[in-house]
Amino acid sequence: MKNLKLISLIICILLSACSATGGLKNTGKHVVHRAELFPLFDRLGEKKEAWFNISIQFFKNEQSGQLLVKQTNDTTTLVLFMTVVGSKIFDFAITPHDFQVLSCIDPLRKKKILRMMEKDFRLMFCTNVIYESSKAFISKSDTAIGVYKLQVPGKSYYWVNRQKRVLTKIDHHAFPVGGARVNFDYTDSARMPKIHLKQKGIKLRFDLEPFKEV
């Protein structure tokens, strides 16, 4: 009996240490407002667009180029990838409830690949939640770090640094397996961060670094 209690205690400690929000206080269910997540689009400036150097690693293959992210209206985000020499690889229009392939080279024009890219870009640029003014959630927070758990679908944990007013991490869990983790790396909290997305379960990785146009 003693052993059983000890094992239960160890399991509880391990689960708590492994949880996405380990060490933070659960403050219960609240309503989250869009601005609390410090979405990247608030940094786009007047042009409502940003350019990134992008590197996509899929198993042993790697493709690098330039990625344009542009908000064309209140609900539509355009994501366009082209090689350094100017060849367009794909061009997607993403809204909260729709994903439109405007152009895409044949090798990538496959349902599974497109679905995966849709999920990843939605996650990186918060197109699932960004246009919602409020949403039910459970918050766990201390004064500086806030973690918001949203159903988007699947479970997603949004980590924000309230002092620096930045979104720092998104941890997405898909059922039964999979998901992705996105890290935002800020050299200047007023500008776009470097973005790193790593898929769980498959060897797919996106690395984005913002650059200034000529």
Add this chain to the structure above:
Amino acid sequence: MLICALQQAGAQPKMKPMADIPGFKAKLLTSTQQAKSMESDFTQKKFLEVLTDPVISIGHFCFKRENLIRWEYLQPNQYLIIINNDKVLTKNKNEKANVIDTRSNRLFKELTDMMMSCFSGNIKAIEKKYSIQYFEDEKQYMTKLVPLDKNAAAYLKNIDMYFDKKDMTISKLMMVEPSNDYTEYNFTNKKLNLPIPDEKFKIN
């Protein structure tokens, strides 16, 4: 669409059909046979329907006979492309060198084949893959290439090549996509037949 159409229209100001096509072909062949190498600066402008301003990159370009090209982007990003016959090396400032086959990127292969044919004056090779229309104005010749292959046409609507009448070197290249988005490459500060070490085109 309108902006794009206007940009497209503006790309060929006052060009008229070429008067002497055999003469142009002969001049191109002669000049390219005399040219052992070319160096130049280049400006790449990507025109996208969704953007009011083009995306600009600048860099340095080297060509050496027979099939060697060094394409070095300097701003806004450093990126190096070396074409050494069938092999292509790509490298950015953070990345280790990556060697690829031009056949893995259709558009890139079209571009490199086109550059090679252009620098070797091999219009016959181009005619096998494209229907060609010939234009000129006071300063330039222009060939408009429309791909014959359906697969190529899915990626490329046409390629416009501009040659300087003074020395028959390429001055501008435009690659137009079916969506009418297009990439323009302008070559400036051209230097012909200067020695370029083979090291510059080395692929390990």
